[in-house]
Amino acid sequence: MAHDRVQIFQVSTLYGAATVAAALDAGQFGAPGHARRLLLVSNNAEIPETAVRIDAMTGYERIAARFDEVVDWNEAVHPHHPSSWAPRPEESPLWQRVLRTAWGLGSATVEVIVESIQVNPAKALAAVFAESAVHVYADGLMSYGPTRDELPQSIAARVRRVLHLDLVPGLRPLLLTEYGVGAELVPDDAFRAVLREIAEDGGEDGRLARAVAAAPTALLLGQYLAVLGILTGEEEEELHLRMLRGAAAAGHRSIVFKPHPTAPASYSTALHEEAARTGVTLTVLDGPLLAETFYERCRPGLVVGCFSTAMLTAAVYYGVPVARVGTGTVLARLTPYENSNRVPLTVVHHIVPDLEGAAEPAVPGAAPDGLAPLVRAVGHCMRPTAHPGLRAETLAYLAAHGTGPAAALHFPAERLAELDLRVPARTT
Structure with a gap:
């Protein structure tokens, strides 16, 4: 059946694919049949030919069954490497025509769903489909940190949301917040159900x-x-x-x-x-x-x-x-x-407790009160130009927590000096 809407889900890991599957099951990309859904698989290993392919992973077939078709990004950009190739701006319209033909997209409206939007292949895909809405999903803990690199405004303006797992309950992602992009949780029960489904494939x-x-x-x-x-x-x-x-x-x-x-x-x-x-x-x-x-x-x-x-x-x-x-x-x-x-x-x-320390292993639970301020201060020090509004908060954090060995692990003196984040000496 022809669709006037196509959703392209780019994945490079089974964990990321499971996150996408859970979001689909939870209705976060519309009801079944709402759009034609393509699973776009990329192998980003330094030498793709020597790495385990996602389609060789136990449980992959269960994930792939949710999509109307699977396409291979490595094949699409061959002989280039998916982590290094991106279209030149003037070539993007040509590449879009090529991929629309190769993947049978016709004139359908396209949405792209990607991981790691700041690097290729996600960035390249967003550049090729230059009019498309972009949804970003988080493959792990990196969403709690700042966006690695500045995005072209032509891409940043099209990002609708960041979908992420609640791996640290109560902690909000910094990823893409400098562009006003909001975060949306993938429901715990949906993700756990996908993990159970994958595990069933491990029986053999x-x-x-x-x-x-x-x-x-x-x-x-x-x-x-x-x-x-x-x-x-x-x-x-x-x-x-x-x-x-x-x-x-x-x-x-x-x-x-x-x-x-x-x-x-x-x-x-x-x-x-x-x-x-x-x-x-x-x-x-x-x-x-x-x-x-x-x-x-x-x-x-x-x-x-x-x-x-x-x-x-x-x-x-x-x-x-x-x-x-x-x-x-x-x-x-x-x-x-x-x-x-x-x-x-x-x-x-x-x-998380230190196995070699005095604390017992534990289930961390909800984010402790001190975690979000620490993450925001580290995030500012990582990308100060992206988060200038966090400077005062970072100075307050540093003043409150001192500059001893524990603080220096997260805030080396060289970095603080580079950013002119001098903390006034405490008076006794």
Whole structure:
């Protein structure tokens, strides 16, 4: 059936696709049949040919079934890389005609739904469909931070809303607020239902079955920070070993490690050796699975990570206690200051207990009173020109919380000097 309206949903991760599916199920993009819906899949890995494709992930078919058609952005822009290609302004109308023909869009009104609007491929897609309304959905914790780069006004003026999960209940996103864009929650029950649906597809996965059979009580989440240049490979390997030692010290005797899909196999080897020394059973879950699929099948008593979104998913949607390892180290290493991982790190460091500290792992719950002021102050320091209205609030925060080691982790003296955010010395 021909439609006079088409919605193009751009996704690059299964977690993001699950967020979109939940928004669809909740009616946030209109009733079924309201528009023809295209799932536009992009593989943004540095070398796409060597990365796990989203359509190889367990549960993908369940997500894809919600759409009228699936199209491949990598194929559309080949031989260019989807993270680097964008049309020149004068070429955008030509590209729109090409894609309308290739995807059978005709003269239909198009809406685009994208992640990470400030970078390609989302930015390129919005540029190609230059008259289209744009909806942004948040793939994780980065929505709580400021927009990474300034958007062309031609795109910013068309953004209607930011859809996001309530990963930190009560905390509002900063993303795109400088353009007056409001945030809209994707309902918890809708997202949880999608996660259950994805997990049903994991029933035939032998790797998941073996992990569940080990009766683990703790899950360790690997993040490949070495590829981002934040840690060296050796330092990241040691980070994972610290996770294992901490979980073992907390009494967990059967542990699952879920490595990042692009992490080297040597990480798992070192963990197995450490597990043998520590006297715990270690199972590596290295299949194309979301961590949430594991949560559904085997509710652990602890999830450990550095600043993975899957930590907060465990706490919010499954009530699993969480703990962090290494956030202070990564915060201190993170460059440049405006690195978009800074706010996810800040949030996790503030609300998740340190596995190597005195506090017990916990379910963080609603955002504590001090979190939003901290995030807003960090956001201002990251993008001061985007949020000049937060300067006075940031100065007040810095004056109230001092400039000791804890504050310096979030507000290095060099950055404060660069922004002329000198805090008056306290009088006693």
